[in-house]
Amino acid sequence: METKLIQMDNIKAQKEALYAAGELIRAGEVVAFPTETVYGLGANGLDADACAKIYQAKGRPSDNPLILHVANRSMIDQIVAKVPDKAEKLMAAFCPGPLTLILPRKSIVPDRITGGLATVGVRMPENDVARALITASGVPIAAPSANISGRPSPTTAKSVLVDMKGKIPLILDGGACDFGVESTIVDAAGDKAVILRPGAITKEMLEEVLGEGNVVIDPALVGADSIPRAPGMKYTHYAPKAPLIMLEGMPTRMIRAFQREIERLQKEGHRVGVIASHEVLKGLQDLVPKDLMADYGHQGQLSAIAANIYEALRSFDDKDADILLGEGTTAEGLGLAIMNRLHKASGFQTIQV
Ligand code: TXA
Ligand code: MG
Numbered sequence: 001m002e003t004k005l006i007q008m009d010n011i012k013a014q015k016e017a018l019y020a021a022g023e024l025i026r027a028g029e030v031v032a033f034p035t036e037t038v039y040g041l042g043a044n045g046l047d048a049d050a051c052a053k054i055y056q057a058k059g060r061p062s063d064n065p066l067i068l069h070v071a072n073r074s075m076i077d078q079i080v081a082k083v084p085d086k087a088e089k090l091m092a093a094f095c096p097g098p099l100t101l102i103l104p105r106k107s108i109v110p111d112r113i114t115g116g117l118a119t120v121g122v123r124m125p126e127n128d129v130a131r132a133l134i135t136a137s138g139v140p141i142a143a144p145s146a147n148i149s150g151r152p153s154p155t156t157a158k159s160v161l162v163d164m165k166g167k168i169p170l171i172l173d174g175g176a177c178d179f180g181v182e183s184t185i186v187d188a189a190g191d192k193a194v195i196l197r198p199g200a201i202t203k204e205m206l207e208e209v210l211g212e213g214n215v216v217i218d219p220a221l222v223g224a225d226s227i228p229r230a231p232g233m234k235y236t237h238y239a240p241k242a243p244l245i246m247l248e249g250m251p252t253r254m255i256r257a258f259q260r261e262i263e264r265l266q267k268e269g270h271r272v273g274v275i276a277s278h279e280v281l282k283g284l285q286d287l288v289p290k291d292l293m294a295d296y297g298h299q300g301q302l303s304a305i306a307a308n309i310y311e312a313l314r315s316f317d318d319k320d321a322d323i324l325l326g327e328g329t330t331a332e333g334l335g336l337a338i339m340n341r342l343h344k345a346s347g348f349q350t351i352q353v
Contacts, residue, residue, distance in 0.1 A: 001166055001167065001168070001169060002166075002169070003161065003164060003165050003166060003167070003168055003169065003170070003171060004169060004170050004171070005157060005161060005170075005171045005173055006170065006171070006172055006173060007173045008034070008129045008172050008173055008174045009174075009175070011128050011129060011132055017172070018132050018133060018136045019136060020170070021033070021133055021136060021137075021170055021172060022133065022136030022137040022138070024169060024170055025042065025043065025044050025050075025133070025136075025137035025139065025141065026044065026137060026138070026139070028043070028044060028047055028049060028050040028053075029043070029050070029053070029168075029169055029170075030042065030043045030050070030053045030054055030057055030168045030169070031043075031133070031168065031169070031170045031171075031172065032146045032157075032160045032164060032168060032170070032171040032172065033129055033130055033133050033143070033171075033172045033174070034127055034129050034130060034157070034172065034173070034174030034175065034177060035069075035125040035126075035127045035130045035143075035177065036097070036098055036125060036126045036127045036130075036177060036178045036179055037098045037125075037177060037178075037179045037180070037181065037182050037183050037199070037200070038145045038146070038153040038154060038155050038177055038180070038181070038182055038310070039145065039146040039153070039154045039155065039156075039157065039159070039160045039171075039177065040069065040130070040141075040143030040144065040145065040146055041054050041057060041058060041143055041144055041145070041146040041164070041168070042054075042069070042133065042141040042142065042143040043141065043142055043143075044137065044139050044141070044142070045066070045068040045069075045079075045109070045113060045139060045140040045141055045142035046079075046108060046109070046110065046139055046140065047110070047139075048110035048111075048112040048113065050142075051066060051110065051112060051113045051142050052112065054066065054142065054143075054144060056167075057164060057167040057168055058144060058147070058148055058149045059148055059149045059150075060144065060149045061149070062112075062115075063115045063116075063231060064115060064144075064231050064232045065113060065114045065115040065117060065120075065121065065231060065232075066113045066114075066121075066142040066143065066144055067100050067120075067121030067122065067123050067142070067143070067144070067185075068109070068113075068120060068121065068122055068123070068140040068141065068142055069123050069124070069125055069130065069134055069140060069141045069142070069143050070122060070123070070124050070134065070140050071124070071131050071134040071135050072124075073091075075134075075140050076091075076122055076124075078106070078108065078140070079105060079106055079108060079109050079120055079122065079140055080103045080104065080105060080106060080120065080122060081103075081104040081105060081106050082103070082104050083103060084103075084188055084189065086188055086193055086210055086214070087101050087103060087188040089209050089210060090186065090188060090193070090206065090209060090210070091124075093205075093209045094201050094205075094209075095124040096124040096125055096126035096131070097124070097125075097126050097201065098126075098179050098182075098183040098184060098199055098200045098201055099123065099183055099184050099186065099199070099201045100121045100122065100123040100183045100184070100185045100186070100197075101121070101122050101123075101186055101188045102119045102120070102121050102122075102185065102186065102187040102188060102189055102196065103119060103120060103122055103188060103189055104118060104119055104120075104189055105117075105118065105119055105120035113142050115231055119187075119189050121185065123183055127174065127177075127178075128174075129172055129174040130174075133172065144232075145182060146160045146163065146164060146171075147159075147160075147163050148163045148164075150236050150237060150238075150239055151163060151238070151239065151314075152238045152239070152240065152309075152310040152313040152314050152345065153181075153182060153238065153310050154310065154314075155176055155177040155180050155307070155310050155311055156175075156176050156177075156311060157171050157172075157173035157174070157175075159310075159311065159314055162314075162317070176307070176311075177307070178307065179199070179200045179303075179306060179307065180306045180307035180308065180309060180310060181199055181200065181306045181309070181310075181334075181337045181338065181341060182197065182199055183197075183199045183200075183201075184197065184198060184199030184200065184201040184202075184206075184337070185197040185199070185230055186201075186206065187218075187229065192214055192215065192216050193206060193210055193214060193215045193216070194215075194216050194217075194218055194229070195215065195216070195217045195218060195221070196218045196221075196229050196230035197221075197230055197337075197340070198217070198221065198336040198337040198340050199337045200306065200334060200337065202333050202334060202336065202337075203215055203217060203336070204333065218230070221340060236344070236347070237341070237344040237345070238310070238313065238341050238342075238344050238345040239344075239345050239347070240313045240314070240316050240317070240324060240345060241316065241317055242273065242316055242321050242322055242323055242324050243323055243324065243346075243347075243349070244275075244313075244324040244325075244326055244342075244345050244346040244347075244349070245261075245323070245324070245325055245326070245346060245349045245350070245351060246325075246326045246327075246328050246342055246343065246346045246349065246350045246351070247261065247325060247326065247327055247328060247350075247351050247353050248328030248339075248350055248351070248352055248353065249328070249352050249353035250353065251279075251299055251300070253353045254276070254277075254279075254280045254327055254353060255279075255280055255283035255284070256353075257351070257353035258274065258276065258280060258283070258284055258325060258327070259283070259284065259287060261325055261351065262274070262284065262287050262288060262325065263287070265323060265325075266287075270322055270323045271292065271320055271321045271322050271323070272288065272292065272321060272323055272324070272325060273288075273292040273293070273294070273316050273319060273321030273323070273324045273325070274288050274292065274293050274294070274324070274325050274326075274327075275294045275296060275309075275312045275313065275316075275324060275325070275326040275327065276293075276294075276295070276296065276325075276326065276327035277295070277296060277297065277298060277299040277305075277327055278295050278297065278298050278299070279298065279299045280299070280327050281293050281295055291319060292316075292319060292321050294312035294313075294315045294316065295308075295312075296308045296309055296312045296327075300329075300330075302329060302330075302333060302334040302335055302338065303334065305329060305338055306334055306337065306338050309338060309341065309342070310341075313345060326342055326345075326346065328342065328350070
Protein backbone atom coordinates (compact mmCIF):
# COMPACT_ATOMS: atom_id res chain seq x y z
CA MET A 1 0.00 0.00 0.00
CA GLU A 2 1.24 3.47 -0.82
CA THR A 3 1.38 5.79 2.20
CA LYS A 4 0.57 9.41 1.38
CA LEU A 5 1.84 12.23 3.55
CA ILE A 6 0.00 15.55 3.40
CA GLN A 7 1.32 18.75 4.98
CA MET A 8 -1.42 20.44 7.01
CA ASP A 9 0.20 23.79 7.74
CA ASN A 10 -2.84 25.78 6.65
CA ILE A 11 -5.93 24.01 7.80
CA LYS A 12 -8.37 26.23 5.89
CA ALA A 13 -6.54 25.62 2.62
CA GLN A 14 -6.56 21.91 3.27
CA LYS A 15 -10.30 21.28 3.11
CA GLU A 16 -9.87 18.66 0.41
CA ALA A 17 -7.28 16.72 2.36
CA LEU A 18 -9.52 16.73 5.43
CA TYR A 19 -12.50 15.63 3.39
CA ALA A 20 -10.46 12.76 1.91
CA ALA A 21 -9.20 11.79 5.37
CA GLY A 22 -12.77 11.80 6.72
CA GLU A 23 -13.88 9.61 3.82
CA LEU A 24 -11.10 7.13 4.55
CA ILE A 25 -12.13 6.93 8.23
CA ARG A 26 -15.80 6.41 7.31
CA ALA A 27 -14.75 3.73 4.81
CA GLY A 28 -13.06 1.79 7.62
CA GLU A 29 -9.45 2.77 6.82
CA VAL A 30 -6.66 3.99 9.11
CA VAL A 31 -5.32 7.57 9.04
CA ALA A 32 -2.42 8.91 11.14
CA PHE A 33 -2.88 12.42 12.50
CA PRO A 34 -1.19 14.90 14.86
CA THR A 35 -2.45 15.69 18.35
CA GLU A 36 -0.98 18.03 20.94
CA THR A 37 0.60 15.01 22.70
CA VAL A 38 1.85 12.49 20.12
CA TYR A 39 0.69 11.34 16.66
CA GLY A 40 -2.29 9.00 16.66
CA LEU A 41 -3.25 6.09 14.42
CA GLY A 42 -6.96 6.68 13.87
CA ALA A 43 -9.93 4.63 12.73
CA ASN A 44 -13.71 4.72 13.18
CA GLY A 45 -14.09 3.95 16.89
CA LEU A 46 -17.54 2.44 16.43
CA ASP A 47 -16.36 -0.01 13.76
CA ALA A 48 -14.60 -3.07 15.18
CA ASP A 49 -13.26 -4.18 11.79
CA ALA A 50 -11.72 -0.76 11.14
CA CYS A 51 -10.08 -0.84 14.59
CA ALA A 52 -8.72 -4.32 13.89
CA LYS A 53 -6.57 -2.64 11.22
CA ILE A 54 -5.01 -0.41 13.89
CA TYR A 55 -3.99 -3.45 15.94
CA GLN A 56 -2.55 -5.02 12.84
CA ALA A 57 -0.57 -1.97 11.70
CA LYS A 58 0.94 -1.50 15.18
CA GLY A 59 1.38 -5.18 16.02
CA ARG A 60 -0.52 -4.39 19.21
CA PRO A 61 -1.75 -7.12 21.60
CA SER A 62 -5.52 -7.42 21.15
CA ASP A 63 -6.28 -7.17 24.89
CA ASN A 64 -4.88 -3.62 25.03
CA PRO A 65 -7.87 -1.26 24.66
CA LEU A 66 -8.00 1.84 22.44
CA ILE A 67 -9.10 5.29 23.57
CA LEU A 68 -11.76 7.24 21.66
CA HIS A 69 -11.13 10.79 20.47
CA VAL A 70 -14.11 13.15 20.34
CA ALA A 71 -14.63 16.69 19.12
CA ASN A 72 -17.45 17.76 21.43
CA ARG A 73 -19.68 16.92 24.34
CA SER A 74 -22.43 15.27 22.32
CA MET A 75 -19.93 12.72 21.02
CA ILE A 76 -19.07 11.91 24.64
CA ASP A 77 -22.71 11.30 25.46
CA GLN A 78 -22.92 9.01 22.45
CA ILE A 79 -20.34 6.60 23.92
CA VAL A 80 -20.39 7.16 27.70
CA ALA A 81 -23.15 5.78 29.95
CA LYS A 82 -22.69 8.23 32.80
CA VAL A 83 -20.38 11.18 33.39
CA PRO A 84 -19.70 11.34 37.17
CA ASP A 85 -19.43 14.72 38.88
CA LYS A 86 -15.69 14.72 39.15
CA ALA A 87 -15.33 13.89 35.48
CA GLU A 88 -17.54 16.89 34.68
CA LYS A 89 -15.21 19.08 36.72
CA LEU A 90 -12.12 17.71 35.02
CA MET A 91 -13.62 18.16 31.58
CA ALA A 92 -14.57 21.74 32.36
CA ALA A 93 -10.99 22.43 33.45
CA PHE A 94 -8.91 20.46 30.95
CA CYS A 95 -10.92 19.53 27.83
CA PRO A 96 -9.98 20.00 25.10
CA GLY A 97 -6.44 19.08 26.13
CA PRO A 98 -3.98 16.30 27.00
CA LEU A 99 -6.32 14.33 29.29
CA THR A 100 -7.98 10.93 28.83
CA LEU A 101 -10.85 10.03 31.14
CA ILE A 102 -11.83 6.41 31.82
CA LEU A 103 -15.62 6.35 32.05
CA PRO A 104 -18.42 3.76 32.00
CA ARG A 105 -19.16 2.95 28.38
CA LYS A 106 -22.30 2.47 26.36
CA SER A 107 -22.80 -0.76 24.39
CA ILE A 108 -22.41 1.12 21.10
CA VAL A 109 -18.64 0.94 21.78
CA PRO A 110 -17.42 -2.38 20.35
CA ASP A 111 -16.04 -4.93 22.87
CA ARG A 112 -13.02 -5.43 20.70
CA ILE A 113 -11.70 -1.92 21.28
CA THR A 114 -12.22 -1.89 25.07
CA GLY A 115 -10.68 -5.32 25.56
CA GLY A 116 -14.01 -6.35 27.07
CA LEU A 117 -13.80 -3.74 29.87
CA ALA A 118 -16.96 -1.99 31.10
CA THR A 119 -15.20 1.34 30.64
CA VAL A 120 -13.93 3.39 27.71
CA GLY A 121 -11.11 5.93 27.52
CA VAL A 122 -12.29 9.29 26.17
CA ARG A 123 -10.07 12.11 25.01
CA MET A 124 -10.93 15.48 23.45
CA PRO A 125 -7.77 16.70 21.71
CA GLU A 126 -6.99 20.36 21.33
CA ASN A 127 -4.90 20.11 18.16
CA ASP A 128 -6.68 21.79 15.21
CA VAL A 129 -5.94 19.04 12.70
CA ALA A 130 -7.13 16.35 15.12
CA ARG A 131 -10.35 18.23 15.81
CA ALA A 132 -10.97 18.91 12.13
CA LEU A 133 -10.40 15.24 11.30
CA ILE A 134 -12.88 14.05 13.94
CA THR A 135 -15.44 16.56 12.69
CA ALA A 136 -14.86 15.59 9.04
CA SER A 137 -15.28 11.91 9.96
CA GLY A 138 -18.40 12.47 12.04
CA VAL A 139 -17.51 9.60 14.38
CA PRO A 140 -15.39 9.16 17.51
CA ILE A 141 -11.90 8.19 16.36
CA ALA A 142 -10.10 5.35 18.11
CA ALA A 143 -6.40 6.18 18.20
CA PRO A 144 -3.38 4.77 19.96
CA SER A 145 0.01 6.38 19.47
CA ALA A 146 1.13 5.88 15.86
CA ASN A 147 4.24 3.77 16.60
CA ILE A 148 4.90 0.09 16.14
CA SER A 149 4.00 -1.50 19.47
CA GLY A 150 6.85 -1.20 21.98
CA ARG A 151 8.66 1.64 20.15
CA PRO A 152 8.85 5.29 21.27
CA SER A 153 5.70 7.22 20.31
CA PRO A 154 6.11 9.45 17.25
CA THR A 155 5.99 13.21 17.73
CA THR A 156 6.70 14.07 14.09
CA ALA A 157 5.05 12.87 10.87
CA LYS A 158 8.44 11.64 9.68
CA SER A 159 8.66 9.25 12.62
CA VAL A 160 5.14 8.02 11.86
CA LEU A 161 6.28 7.31 8.30
CA VAL A 162 9.29 5.31 9.57
CA ASP A 163 6.95 2.97 11.50
CA MET A 164 3.87 2.97 9.26
CA LYS A 165 5.16 3.19 5.68
CA GLY A 166 3.27 0.75 3.45
CA LYS A 167 0.82 -0.14 6.23
CA ILE A 168 -1.65 2.78 6.14
CA PRO A 169 -2.92 4.97 3.28
CA LEU A 170 -2.54 8.45 4.80
CA ILE A 171 -0.55 10.51 7.28
CA LEU A 172 -1.61 14.09 8.04
CA ASP A 173 1.51 16.11 8.86
CA GLY A 174 0.82 18.83 11.42
CA GLY A 175 4.42 19.44 12.44
CA ALA A 176 6.00 18.53 15.78
CA CYS A 177 3.67 17.83 18.72
CA ASP A 178 3.56 20.42 21.53
CA PHE A 179 3.66 18.25 24.66
CA GLY A 180 5.52 15.21 23.38
CA VAL A 181 4.29 12.72 26.00
CA GLU A 182 0.92 10.98 25.82
CA SER A 183 -2.14 12.29 27.65
CA THR A 184 -2.63 11.88 31.37
CA ILE A 185 -5.05 8.98 31.89
CA VAL A 186 -7.43 9.41 34.81
CA ASP A 187 -9.87 6.74 35.88
CA ALA A 188 -12.86 8.80 36.90
CA ALA A 189 -15.36 5.93 37.04
CA GLY A 190 -14.78 5.11 40.73
CA ASP A 191 -14.67 6.87 44.07
CA LYS A 192 -11.36 8.71 43.72
CA ALA A 193 -9.70 9.98 40.57
CA VAL A 194 -6.85 7.57 39.82
CA ILE A 195 -3.93 8.53 37.58
CA LEU A 196 -3.23 5.47 35.44
CA ARG A 197 -0.63 7.18 33.24
CA PRO A 198 1.07 10.48 34.12
CA GLY A 199 1.15 13.24 31.50
CA ALA A 200 1.13 16.98 31.04
CA ILE A 201 -1.95 17.38 33.26
CA THR A 202 -0.12 16.76 36.53
CA LYS A 203 -1.38 15.40 39.85
CA GLU A 204 -1.07 18.91 41.27
CA MET A 205 -3.28 20.32 38.50
CA LEU A 206 -5.90 17.62 39.08
CA GLU A 207 -5.85 18.29 42.84
CA GLU A 208 -6.44 21.94 42.24
CA VAL A 209 -9.76 21.04 40.64
CA LEU A 210 -10.84 18.06 42.76
CA GLY A 211 -9.20 18.90 46.06
CA GLU A 212 -6.21 17.34 47.75
CA GLY A 213 -6.79 13.75 48.81
CA ASN A 214 -9.18 13.12 45.92
CA VAL A 215 -6.47 12.23 43.43
CA VAL A 216 -4.30 9.12 43.73
CA ILE A 217 -1.58 7.64 41.55
CA ASP A 218 -2.08 4.01 40.48
CA PRO A 219 0.34 2.20 42.84
CA ALA A 220 1.55 0.11 39.90
CA LEU A 221 3.17 3.25 38.44
CA VAL A 222 5.53 3.61 41.39
CA GLY A 223 6.24 0.02 42.40
CA ALA A 224 7.34 -2.37 39.70
CA ASP A 225 5.48 -5.38 41.14
CA SER A 226 1.70 -4.81 40.95
CA ILE A 227 -0.34 -5.01 37.74
CA PRO A 228 -1.22 -1.62 36.23
CA ARG A 229 -4.91 -0.86 35.68
CA ALA A 230 -4.27 0.67 32.26
CA PRO A 231 -3.68 -2.59 30.40
CA GLY A 232 -1.12 -0.98 28.08
CA MET A 233 1.16 0.04 30.92
CA LYS A 234 2.19 -3.57 31.51
CA TYR A 235 3.88 -4.02 28.15
CA THR A 236 7.44 -3.13 27.19
CA HIS A 237 7.24 0.40 25.91
CA TYR A 238 9.01 3.33 24.31
CA ALA A 239 12.13 1.19 23.85
CA PRO A 240 14.97 2.38 21.60
CA LYS A 241 16.76 -0.27 19.52
CA ALA A 242 19.89 -0.25 21.73
CA PRO A 243 19.48 -0.92 25.47
CA LEU A 244 19.15 2.20 27.63
CA ILE A 245 20.49 2.75 31.14
CA MET A 246 19.29 5.77 33.14
CA LEU A 247 21.53 7.86 35.39
CA GLU A 248 19.50 9.54 38.11
CA GLY A 249 20.24 11.84 40.99
CA MET A 250 21.78 15.23 41.69
CA PRO A 251 22.14 17.35 38.52
CA THR A 252 25.49 18.66 39.76
CA ARG A 253 26.91 15.11 39.89
CA MET A 254 25.75 14.13 36.42
CA ILE A 255 28.74 15.03 34.29
CA ARG A 256 31.20 13.19 36.51
CA ALA A 257 28.90 10.14 36.67
CA PHE A 258 28.46 10.05 32.90
CA GLN A 259 32.22 10.35 32.36
CA ARG A 260 32.83 7.40 34.67
CA GLU A 261 30.20 5.17 33.04
CA ILE A 262 31.23 6.09 29.50
CA GLU A 263 34.90 5.38 30.18
CA ARG A 264 34.02 2.04 31.75
CA LEU A 265 31.76 1.00 28.84
CA GLN A 266 34.16 2.22 26.16
CA LYS A 267 36.94 0.19 27.75
CA GLU A 268 34.72 -2.87 27.37
CA GLY A 269 34.53 -2.06 23.65
CA HIS A 270 31.06 -0.48 23.59
CA ARG A 271 29.92 2.34 21.31
CA VAL A 272 28.08 4.52 23.82
CA GLY A 273 25.27 6.93 22.88
CA VAL A 274 24.07 9.60 25.29
CA ILE A 275 20.62 11.20 25.70
CA ALA A 276 21.01 14.13 28.03
CA SER A 277 20.72 17.83 28.68
CA HIS A 278 22.66 20.48 26.86
CA GLU A 279 24.65 21.10 30.03
CA VAL A 280 25.72 17.48 30.52
CA LEU A 281 26.55 16.91 26.84
CA LYS A 282 28.82 19.93 26.92
CA GLY A 283 30.89 18.18 29.58
CA LEU A 284 31.19 15.02 27.47
CA GLN A 285 32.46 16.50 24.22
CA ASP A 286 35.90 14.90 24.51
CA LEU A 287 34.49 11.45 25.24
CA VAL A 288 31.54 10.99 22.89
CA PRO A 289 31.38 11.66 19.13
CA LYS A 290 28.81 14.30 18.24
CA ASP A 291 26.59 11.97 16.26
CA LEU A 292 26.20 9.73 19.31
CA MET A 293 24.80 12.55 21.45
CA ALA A 294 21.09 13.49 21.57
CA ASP A 295 20.37 16.81 23.24
CA TYR A 296 16.94 16.79 24.94
CA GLY A 297 17.03 20.42 26.05
CA HIS A 298 18.24 22.44 29.01
CA GLN A 299 18.51 20.82 32.45
CA GLY A 300 15.29 21.39 34.40
CA GLN A 301 13.23 22.70 31.46
CA LEU A 302 10.70 19.92 31.65
CA SER A 303 8.27 21.01 28.91
CA ALA A 304 11.05 21.13 26.35
CA ILE A 305 12.48 17.81 27.55
CA ALA A 306 9.03 16.16 27.28
CA ALA A 307 8.61 17.54 23.76
CA ASN A 308 12.01 16.20 22.66
CA ILE A 309 12.34 12.91 24.49
CA TYR A 310 10.83 10.46 21.99
CA GLU A 311 12.64 11.93 19.00
CA ALA A 312 15.86 11.81 21.04
CA LEU A 313 15.32 8.09 21.67
CA ARG A 314 14.46 7.51 18.02
CA SER A 315 17.50 9.45 16.80
CA PHE A 316 19.67 6.41 17.65
CA ASP A 317 17.71 4.04 15.40
CA ASP A 318 20.12 4.48 12.50
CA LYS A 319 23.28 5.06 14.55
CA ASP A 320 25.71 2.34 15.56
CA ALA A 321 25.63 2.92 19.32
CA ASP A 322 25.23 -0.46 21.04
CA ILE A 323 24.35 0.97 24.44
CA LEU A 324 22.64 4.21 25.49
CA LEU A 325 22.99 6.24 28.68
CA GLY A 326 20.18 8.67 29.60
CA GLU A 327 20.02 11.54 32.07
CA GLY A 328 17.10 11.38 34.51
CA THR A 329 15.06 14.45 35.46
CA THR A 330 13.19 15.21 38.66
CA ALA A 331 10.04 13.10 39.13
CA GLU A 332 8.02 16.15 40.26
CA GLY A 333 5.29 17.75 38.14
CA LEU A 334 5.75 16.95 34.44
CA GLY A 335 8.92 15.09 35.46
CA LEU A 336 6.73 12.21 36.67
CA ALA A 337 5.53 11.63 33.08
CA ILE A 338 9.03 11.97 31.63
CA MET A 339 10.57 9.55 34.14
CA ASN A 340 7.66 7.10 33.74
CA ARG A 341 8.46 6.86 30.01
CA LEU A 342 12.24 6.72 30.51
CA HIS A 343 11.94 3.99 33.13
CA LYS A 344 9.90 1.92 30.72
CA ALA A 345 12.24 2.67 27.84
CA SER A 346 15.13 1.42 29.96
CA GLY A 347 13.31 -1.55 31.42
CA PHE A 348 13.95 0.10 34.82
CA GLN A 349 17.74 -0.12 34.46
CA THR A 350 18.97 2.74 36.62
CA ILE A 351 22.24 3.92 38.16
CA GLN A 352 21.87 6.30 41.11
CA VAL A 353 24.45 9.09 41.07
O1 TXA B 1 -2.02 11.24 24.12
C1 TXA B 1 -2.60 10.17 23.90
O2 TXA B 1 -3.37 9.64 24.73
C2 TXA B 1 -2.34 9.48 22.55
C3 TXA B 1 -2.89 10.37 21.45
C4 TXA B 1 -2.82 9.72 20.08
O3 TXA B 1 -4.19 10.77 21.77
N1 TXA B 1 -2.92 8.17 22.53
C5 TXA B 1 -2.39 7.14 23.23
O4 TXA B 1 -3.04 5.92 23.07
O5 TXA B 1 -1.42 7.25 23.95
P1 TXA B 1 -2.37 4.53 23.50
O6 TXA B 1 -3.30 3.47 23.00
O7 TXA B 1 -0.98 4.46 23.00
O8 TXA B 1 -2.44 4.55 25.05
C6 TXA B 1 -3.70 4.47 25.69
C7 TXA B 1 -3.57 3.75 27.02
C8 TXA B 1 -3.15 2.31 26.91
O9 TXA B 1 -2.15 2.05 27.87
C9 TXA B 1 -4.43 1.55 27.26
O10 TXA B 1 -4.15 0.33 27.88
C10 TXA B 1 -5.13 2.51 28.20
O11 TXA B 1 -4.86 3.76 27.63
N2 TXA B 1 -6.59 2.32 28.21
C11 TXA B 1 -7.44 2.38 27.16
N3 TXA B 1 -8.70 2.14 27.55
C12 TXA B 1 -8.66 1.92 28.87
C13 TXA B 1 -9.66 1.60 29.87
N4 TXA B 1 -10.94 1.46 29.56
N5 TXA B 1 -9.25 1.43 31.15
C14 TXA B 1 -7.93 1.59 31.48
N6 TXA B 1 -6.96 1.89 30.59
C15 TXA B 1 -7.32 2.04 29.31
MG1 MG C 1 1.15 4.09 22.98
